Amino acid sequence: MIEPKFFYDILGANGTSFFAGVPDSLLKNFCAYVTDTAADEDHFISANEGSAVGLAAGYHLATGKIPMVYMQNSGLGNAVNPLLSLVDPDVYGIPLVLLVGWRGEPGVHDEPQHKKQGKVTLSLLETMGIPFSVMADNEADLKRQVADCYLHIAKNNSPYAFVVKKDIFAPYTLQKKEDAKAELGREEAIERVLLASGESDIFVSTTGMASRELYELREKHGMTHEKDFLTVGSMGHASQIALSIALRKPARQVTCIDGDGATLMQMGGLATIGTRKPENFKHIIINNGAHDSVGGQPTVALRIDLPGIAKAAGYAQVHSVRTKAELDSVLSRKEKGPIFVEVISAKGSRKDLGRPKESPAENKSVLMEFIK
Ligand SMILES: Cc1ncc(C[n+]2csc(CCOP(=O)(O)OP(=O)(O)O)c2C)c(N)n1
Numbered sequence: 001m002i003e004p005k006f007f008y009d010i011l012g013a014n015g016t017s018f019f020a021g022v023p024d025s026l027l028k029n030f031c032a033y034v035t036d037t038a039a040d041e042d043h044f045i046s047a048n049e050g051s052a053v054g055l056a057a058g059y060h061l062a063t064g065k066i067p068m069v070y071m072q073n074s075g076l077g078n079a080v081n082p083l084l085s086l087v088d089p090d091v092y093g094i095p096l097v098l099l100v101g102w103r104g105e106p107g108v109h110d111e112p113q114h115k116k117q118g119k120v121t122l123s124l125l126e127t128m129g130i131p132f133s134v135m136a137d138n139e140a141d142l143k144r145q146v147a148d149c150y151l152h153i154a155k156n157n158s159p160y161a162f163v164v165k166k167d168i169f170a171p172y173t174l175q176k177k178e179d180a181k182a183e184l185g186r187e188e189a190i191e192r193v194l195l196a197s198g199e200s201d202i203f204v205s206t207t208g209m210a211s212r213e214l215y216e217l218r219e220k221h222g223m224t225h226e227k228d229f230l231t232v233g234s235m236g237h238a239s240q241i242a243l244s245i246a247l248r249k250p251a252r253q254v255t256c257i258d259g260d261g262a263t264l265m266q267m268g269g270l271a272t273i274g275t276r277k278p279e280n281f282k283h284i285i286i287n288n289g290a291h292d293s294v295g296g297q298p299t300v301a302l303r304i305d306l307p308g309i310a311k312a313a314g315y316a317q318v319h320s321v322r323t324k325a326e327l328d329s330v331l332s333r334k335e336k337g338p339i340f341v342e343v344i345s346a347k348g349s350r351k352d353l354g355r356p357k358e359s360p361a362e363n364k365s366v367l368m369e370f371i372k
Contacts, residue, residue, distance in 0.1 A: 001170040004033035006139055011068060014150045016097055018059045020044040020052035021070030022265070026101035026164055028295030031070065032174035035297055045297055048236070048265045049075030053082035057094045066153060070099040072294070073121045073163075074114065074233060078265075083128060083159065093157035097149060098130065102163050112360050113207075113233030125161055132161035135168055174296060182346040183323045186286045187213040189343045190257055192324065193284055195221070196331040198253060202371065203228045204242035205257040207235040208293025209349045210286060214257060215356045226370040230356060230363055236266030239273060239283060246278040246337075249371060253280050260287040260301030267309070273338050274314025281337040283310070288345045296347050310340035320344065 007030060011017070019038055023031045023045065034043055046052040049071040056067035071079060087094035104110045104118020125132050131152055133145040149160040184192075190205075190213050197203070205211040211230035218225050229245075231238040242256035263270070263285055273281065289302035307318035317335045320342040321327045330341055356363065 001137060002135070002139065002142060002168055003170045004030045004172045005037075007142070007169075008033055008037060010143065010146050011097065014066070014146065016066050016068050018042045018056070018063075018065065018067040019070065020046050020055040020059075020067065021099070022046060022049050022052065022072070022075050022261075023291045023294045023297040024070070024072030024075075024101035024103070025294040026072070026103060026166055027070055027099060027169065028297075029169040029172040030099070031297055032295060033172045034070075036175045045291070045299065047267065049078040050082050053079050053087060053096070056096050057082070057086055057092070060094050060096065066095045066097060066150075068097040068099060070101075072101045073103055073117050074235070076100065076117075076121070076124060080124075080128065083130065087159055088129070089156055089158040094159075095153040095157050096159045097153070098132075098159050098161035100125075100132075100161055100163050102134075102165050105165055108166060111232065111355070117233075121163060125163070130159050130161050132163050135162045135164045137165075137168055176298075177296070177347075182288075182344045184327065184343060185346045185348060186210060186288060186292070187217070187349065188324075189284075189286055189327060189345055190214055191217050192327050193255065193257065193331060194218075196328070197255065201227065201253040201255060202242075202245060202249070202367075203255050203257060204238050204245065205230055206238040206259045206262045207231055207233060208259060208262075208291075209353065210257050210259055210293075212353050212355055213349070216354055225356075225358065225363070226366040228363070229367050230360075232356075232360060236262045236269070238262065240266075240269050242283075243269075243273050243276065243278060243281060245371065246281040247276060250278070250280055252371070253282065254278070255282045255284060258283060258285045259292075260285060260289060260306070261291045261299045263306065264299055264301060270310055270313040270315075274310065277314060277316065278338055279316070279336045282339045282341065283315070285340070285342045286345050287342050288347045290347050292347045292349070302344075306342050307340055314338075315340045318342075 104114030246254035
């Protein structure tokens with residue numbers, strides 16, 4: 001195993017002290033160490049992985065130094081465009097170190113949404129012409145890999161990636177915790193929304209714990225699962241899936257259960273919802289100010305006015321609630337949508353939280369049957 005401090009320090013010895021990225025569960029110990037250690041101006045938990053590449057590029061332009069961009073491999077898709085049209089040596093040639101968590105590594109059990117991405121991660125890097133090492137699990141080999149990385153960067157002015165398998169980084173617990181003072185936890189908030197819903201309502205839930213909790217809550221209350229689309233991958237896109245269903249099925253109520261990290265990641269989607277104005281659309285944002293599902297690293301969502309943004313984007317009704325009573329009161333109103341409800345929530349989840357038993361393809365077919 002590699003101590004986060006060891007890797008952080010050898011990067012520093014090579015002149016890398018700027019970090020931008022979106023957290024990942026496989027990188028969570030390293031990300032937490034960076035969050036606690038790097039100065040605020042040297043660490044950006046960015047809206048999405050493409051923006052992290054942009055931030056890193058600007059940092060390099062301003063300082064001449066080599067930044068690091070970290071992400072889960074599912075974020076490679078968000079980063080492909082700036083990697084190929086901005087930092088690539090065929091374009092501007094901007095050096096950077098990439099750190100990519102390898103979910104879905106072939107032969108290692110993982111969730112269905114990671115399977116395809118895991119299979120193509122190395123070949124995707126090869127196709128993009130980004131040299132990489134699968135990160136060593138011992139310090140001596142890692143030192144050699146780091147030396148190769150900076151030699152390559154010095155010669156080619158281009159990115160170099162470390163691909164990180166499961167359990168490579170030694171444990172590190174995040175010290176800088178920004179907890180929202182909140183009465184509700186995410187699961188409790190979802191439960192109240194679920195219990196206030198009608199028989200024919202459709203739910204689309206976001207990536208991470210929220211979808212697992214919605215699934216378990218259906219079981220707890222003896223309900224079936226055909227009303228829910230669990231957006232297990234595609235972080236940030238649940239609201240657009242929900243919007244499109246709402247527009248095609250105006251007689252049904254559609255509720256999107258979203259996260260603050262996911263909302264920030266694809267915030268432009270709020271403008272599409274606000275201008276299409278589906279009256280049957282309710283957008284519930286569980287704002288715990290964190291990427292809770294992958295280690296609890298902070299987002300900026302508790303420092304901005306999300307309902308204000310939704311209002312300006314054209315939502316018909318916007319609310320922000322902090323208590324069970326406030327949430328129940330908002331849910332009981334008969335308002336026309338699109339409705340935006342920010343639920344300020346505490347971080348954390350049950351330790352024994354399960355996972356959906358059906359495959360994504362099964363989820364899709366029962367939902368389509370229900371919608372028909
Ligand atoms: C494109 C992409 N980047 C990163 C991830 C890893 N990831 C899964 S869940 C999650 C956090 C989501 O945060 P938020 O939407 O605030 O929900 P919370 O976990 O706090 O409930 C992240 C970063 C991912 N699945 N996809």
